[in-house]
Amino acid sequence: MKDLRFKSVRLLLLVAAIGIAMISGSAAVWTYAEEGGGSGVPEGFKKSDLPPMPKAEDIEAGKRVYFTKCVWCHGVDGAGDGPSADRLWPRPRNFNQGTFKIRHTASGELPLPQLDLFQTVTHGLPGSAMPSWEGILTEDQRRQVIAFVTTQLVKDRKFDDKETETFTILQLDNIKPISPSKESLEKGAQLVVDKKCIECHGVNGRGDGNAFNLKDDWGFPIQPASWHKCWNFRGSRQDPYDVKNIFRTFSTGVNGTPMPSFADNTTIEERWHIANFVQSLCERGPNGDPLAIDPLTDKPKINFVIRSGPIEGEIPDDPENELWQKRERRIVLFGGQITHKPRNFVNRIDDVWVKSIYNDKKIAFLFQWEDRSKSVAEGKLPFQPTEVNLEDYGIKEQPPKTGEPDSIAANQNKYTIYNDAFAIEFPVKWQELPPPEKPRFFWGDQKYPVDIMKWEADGSLKAFTGTGWDQDFEERDDFEEKMKLLKAEWKDGLWTLIIQRPRKGDYDEDTYFEAGKYIPTVFFAWDGHNGDVGRKNAVSAFYYTILEPPIPKETYIYPTLIAVGVVILEGWVLTRRKNKKKGKI
Amino acid sequence: MTWLKLVEGYMPMQMLFELAFCVGVFALMSYLLTKSGMAIPRFWQGILFWVFILLYLKYRIYPPIPFSVRAMYGTVSLVAVFMWMSSNEEDWKKFKQPILNVLDAVTPFHKALRTFYLIALPVILWGFSYTSFLPSLDEPIELRTVHPAPPASTKVHGKTFVLQTAANPYRVNAEGKYDQEYTNRLITEQSMGRLLKPDANPWDPKAEGYLKYVREGGEVFFQNCHFCHGDNLNGRGLHAFAFNPIPANFTDPGTIAQLQETFIFWRVAKGGIGLPRESFPWASVMPPWEQHLTTDEIWKVVLFEYWHTGYYPRTWD
Numbered sequence: 001m002k003d004l005r006f007k008s009v010r011l012l013l014l015v016a017a018i019g020i021a022m023i024s025g026s027a028a029v030w031t032y033a034e035e036g037g038g039s040g041v042p043e044g045f046k047k048s049d050l051p052p053m054p055k056a057e058d059i060e061a062g063k064r065v066y067f068t069k070c071v072w073c074h075g076v077d078g079a080g081d082g083p084s085a086d087r088l089w090p091r092p093r094n095f096n097q098g099t100f101k102i103r104h105t106a107s108g109e110l111p112l113p114q115l116d117l118f119q120t121v122t123h124g125l126p127g128s129a130m131p132s133w134e135g136i137l138t139e140d141q142r143r144q145v146i147a148f149v150t151t152q153l154v155k156d157r158k159f160d161d162k163e164t165e166t167f168t169i170l171q172l173d174n175i176k177p178i179s180p181s182k183e184s185l186e187k188g189a190q191l192v193v194d195k196k197c198i199e200c201h202g203v204n205g206r207g208d209g210n211a212f213n214l215k216d217d218w219g220f221p222i223q224p225a226s227w228h229k230c231w232n233f234r235g236s237r238q239d240p241y242d243v244k245n246i247f248r249t250f251s252t253g254v255n256g257t258p259m260p261s262f263a264d265n266t267t268i269e270e271r272w273h274i275a276n277f278v279q280s281l282c283e284r285g286p287n288g289d290p291l292a293i294d295p296l297t298d299k300p301k302i303n304f305v306i307r308s309g310p311i312e313g314e315i316p317d318d319p320e321n322e323l324w325q326k327r328e329r330r331i332v333l334f335g336g337q338i339t340h341k342p343r344n345f346v347n348r349i350d351d352v353w354v355k356s357i358y359n360d361k362k363i364a365f366l367f368q369w370e371d372r373s374k375s376v377a378e379g380k381l382p383f384q385p386t387e388v389n390l391e392d393y394g395i396k397e398q399p400p401k402t403g404e405p406d407s408i409a410a411n412q413n414k415y416t417i418y419n420d421a422f423a424i425e426f427p428v429k430w431q432e433l434p435p436p437e438k439p440r441f442f443w444g445d446q447k448y449p450v451d452i453m454k455w456e457a458d459g460s461l462k463a464f465t466g467t468g469w470d471q472d473f474e475e476r477d478d479f480e481e482k483m484k485l486l487k488a489e490w491k492d493g494l495w496t497l498i499i500q501r502p503r504k505g506d507y508d509e510d511t512y513f514e515a516g517k518y519i520p521t522v523f524f525a526w527d528g529h530n531g532d533v534g535r536k537n538a539v540s541a542f543y544y545t546i547l548e549p550p551i552p553k554e555t556y557i558y559p560t561l562i563a564v565g566v567v568i569l570e571g572w573v574l575t576r577r578k579n580k581k582k583g584k585i
Numbered sequence: 586m587t588w589l590k591l592v593e594g595y596m597p598m599q600m601l602f603e604l605a606f607c608v609g610v611f612a613l614m615s616y617l618l619t620k621s622g623m624a625i626p627r628f629w630q631g632i633l634f635w636v637f638i639l640l641y642l643k644y645r646i647y648p649p650i651p652f653s654v655r656a657m658y659g660t661v662s663l664v665a666v667f668m669w670m671s672s673n674e675e676d677w678k679k680f681k682q683p684i685l686n687v688l689d690a691v692t693p694f695h696k697a698l699r700t701f702y703l704i705a706l707p708v709i710l711w712g713f714s715y716t717s718f719l720p721s722l723d724e725p726i727e728l729r730t731v732h733p734a735p736p737a738s739t740k741v742h743g744k745t746f747v748l749q750t751a752a753n754p755y756r757v758n759a760e761g762k763y764d765q766e767y768t769n770r771l772i773t774e775q776s777m778g779r780l781l782k783p784d785a786n787p788w789d790p791k792a793e794g795y796l797k798y799v800r801e802g803g804e805v806f807f808q809n810c811h812f813c814h815g816d817n818l819n820g821r822g823l824h825a826f827a828f829n830p831i832p833a834n835f836t837d838p839g840t841i842a843q844l845q846e847t848f849i850f851w852r853v854a855k856g857g858i859g860l861p862r863e864s865f866p867w868a869s870v871m872p873p874w875e876q877h878l879t880t881d882e883i884w885k886v887v888l889f890e891y892w893h894t895g896y897y898p899r900t901w902d
Contacts, residue, residue, distance in 0.1 A: 064780050064783060064786075065778065065780060067786050067787075067788050068773060068779070068780045068893075069778075071788055072803055072804075072806075072807040072811075073807065073816065076788055082807065083803065083804035083808055084807035086808075128823075129811070129816065129822075129823050130816075131817065133817075136778065136817050137777070137778045138777050138778060141777070141778045141780070296821055297821065297826035298826075299826040302829075303724070304724045304829065305722060305724050307722055333826055333827040334827050335824030335825075335826070335827030335828055335870070336812070336824055338812050338813070338870070339856070339857070339870045339871070339872045340872065340876065341876065341877070343872075343877075345812065347824075350827075400805075400808035400809070435727075436727040436729075436865065437862065437867065438867045438868065439867060440858065440866070440867045441867060441870070442870075445867075516720065518725055539870070540827060541827060541828050541868070541870075542829065542867075542868050544725070546722055548722065551719065551720070552720065555715060555718040555720075556715070558714060558718055559712075559714035559718060560711065562710055562711065562714050563708070563710055563711040564707075566706055566707040566710055567707050570703055570706065570707075573688070574688070577688050577689065581689065
């Protein structure tokens with residue numbers, strides 16, 4: 001009896017051992033099939049079931065959300081042809097084909113509705129007209145509208161079609177990132193060359209490699225992203241300095257665009273090196289820390305004061321010179337000029353970095369902005385440089401309703417090319433302005449004229465007087481000869497411009513630059529390739545230029561007096577305390 | 586502390602309750618510590634509590650309050666802590682004993698501490714006053730009137746509109762008669778998301794009258810205005826980030842919700858350049874829309890803005 005029991009235990013153990021061996025063996029096989037390169041699943045991805053289909057009541061509720069918020073851009077049938085579409089570039093997404101840019105799924109596959117589309121609706125697509133709907137729509141409403149879009153407006157594909165659809169999902173949360181060490185960045189820098197990233201994104205990653213020949217799946221021109229402005233990455237998920245977002249985009253590709261997935265021809269490690277390198281190019285603050293991004297606009301926060309620093313001697317013409325290098329740079333953001341005709345709905349220049357220094361006689365500005373091409377007009381322009389009303393020369397704004405073939409997206413890269421240009425504007429006689437009054441931001445007005453310095457890519461640097469948005473510029477007497485173009489260079493998608501001018505000229509025409517005073521300043525930029533000329537330009541808000549004044553003597557005297565006072569007070573307290581104690585004794 | 590949200594509208598009450606709760610917890614902690622023989626000295630109790638208040642003011646209150654206000658609250662709470670500490674003679678003695686110990690340098694440690702304070706105090710104060718005397722190069726503060734007094738009448742495309750008597754010609758019922766009540770019934774719901782009423786979709790091909798005009802106004806809005814005022818009319822459009830003053834947020838109860846429809850009509854038609862001095866006409870990029878739109882289009886856009894935000898225009902009363 002005892003023997004039998006012992007035997008049965010042994011048998012049980014044996015069976016258990018075989019069972020464990022079998023299970024673990026099949027698990028090994030299963031893992032290989034799912035993640036192994038041999039089965040066609042790229043490294044880091046995993047095959048998954050089709051996502052669950054939404055409930056009918058959610059689809060119905062989503063329709064209500066769609067026709068309140070989305071229809072205006074994406075259109076009644078989701079074809080990306082709502083009222084706004086013809087004046088937008090990129091155009092609103094056409095849902096019908098089921099092509100979605102930002103995904104965790106492999107290249108060409110549908111997105112995950114509950115993850116990818118939910119994040120897109122929640123965070124928007126920065127750099128495009130798609131805003132973040134967080135805080136506007138509830139989480140339920142966002143899920144409902146996705147239910148409606150995926151079932152009713154995606155027409156050419158079906159999320160539940162087992163025959164044609166597969167879902168191969170990037171296991172982003174299970175892949176350990178590689179820290180952006182110096183070594184990793186170096187490898188990344190080499191890989192972006194080897195993997196031909198720079199052919200489109202440019203040797204410095206400013207999106208200038210193959211900027212004007214690329215088209216999306218619908219035949220509209222499309223630009224490679226600039227790696228220096230990570231806040232404009234569509235897939236940044238409002239967390240642009242997170243390298244994971246770049247890793248994801250690089251692994252899955254951007255459906256509908258020429259950006260492929262690199263999952264098949266890079267290892268996970270290589271992808272991290274590239275993502276680290278791309279992320280390292282994004283603009284940063286003076287100490288290398290990420291720029292503060294305004295969560296409401298997804299752009300860097302603006303400081304409206306441009307500080308000009310004092311130097312001794314001549315102003316250097318090399319931006320690498322120490323005097324320029326140690327100056328703090330400030331970002332100036334541009335919007336399209338959308339106040340007066342012809343309005344510029346798509347401004348290709350959206351920011352400029354500004355530095356300024358001054359000596360006893362002169363002040364200089366250093367501007368650096370991204371522009372994917374150097375544009376210089378061919379031949380002589382039919383209008384004068386002073387002319388601003390150019391409608392008669394065919395400079396017109398995009399009509400509101402044209403249909404796709406004539407939309408602003410289709411018209412990109414087809415414009416007559418004009419000079420790239422940059423201008424900076426100050427009020428004349430700002431000393432006499434009754435605060436807070438200023439000349440009108442757009443080239444002044446009759447009451448308060450403005451001093452405009454305008455540089456064009458043909459090499460000209462001119463001094464104009466502006467007296468209104470629709471008034472032709474007037475040339476100023478002899479100021480042009482006193483200004484100096486220290487540098488104007490386009491290299492790898494970046495313009496560098498240094499302009500110097502006297503701090504004083506003719507009081508009635510030229511702005512005086514006095515130290516310690518806030519001088520209103522407006523910036524203008526023209527991208528010749530965008531057909532920008534005259535009023536079709538990019539414009540900033542009012543900024544202030546201030547020449548840092550020398551520190552006044554009072555700044556040292558008063559604190560010293562205070563400190564001496566404190567020392568006396570201390571002595572008094574201690575003596576008193578001593579006397580009191582003595583008295584007690 | 587993002588996981589613990591301050592409820593909008595209940596901020597002051599919630600804050601007081603939280604503070605009361607914290608005081609309760611501190612009292613309990615102090616009681617338990619005393620019982621277990623690890624009582625915190627009176628002096629440190631006071632200091633810790635004051636530090637807690639300062640940290641609470643800085644990191645918990647949302648939206649953040651400026652330093653000057655915090656400094657004021659900090660001073661008031663310091664006085665309160667003193668009153669608490671000196672509420673009876675014995676406590677007061679306990680409280681000031683550590684200070685007197687340092688002043689009298691009773692032990693070598695206290696002497697070192699005293700020497701440190703004697704030197705550090707003037708140095709720190711010198712630093713503080715130096716930074717406050719440094720010329721400030723921050724952006725000057727300029728206060729702008731967002732909703733200035735409107736003119737009595739405005740002339741748009743050759744026609745004069747008296748603001749007190751003009752009415753939106755598209756705020757009409759199915760029979761084409763001006764009908765505020767009818768249109769108010771078809772406006773979006775005033776709840777999160779502000780969705781359209783289930784049976785009032787402007788995109789319904791059968792939509793007539795008011796709802797049809799809403800759609801036409803929306804088309805104009807999304808061809809012209811959304812660039813600044815945004816897809817949700819909240820002032821966060823594609824170009825909004827570059828401009829100052831920032832575009833108006835129509836979903837804010839402080840903008841179109843408290844203005845008359847004719848006021849909006851005037852503002853839209855004349856734009857930034859048509860503002861009076863106190864509203865900074867020089868800085869506003871708002872176009873004078875009479876340069877771009879017809880009178881009818883302007884009225885329809887105004888109609889759409891009220892529909893989409895779910896607000897009823899204010900009437901002249």
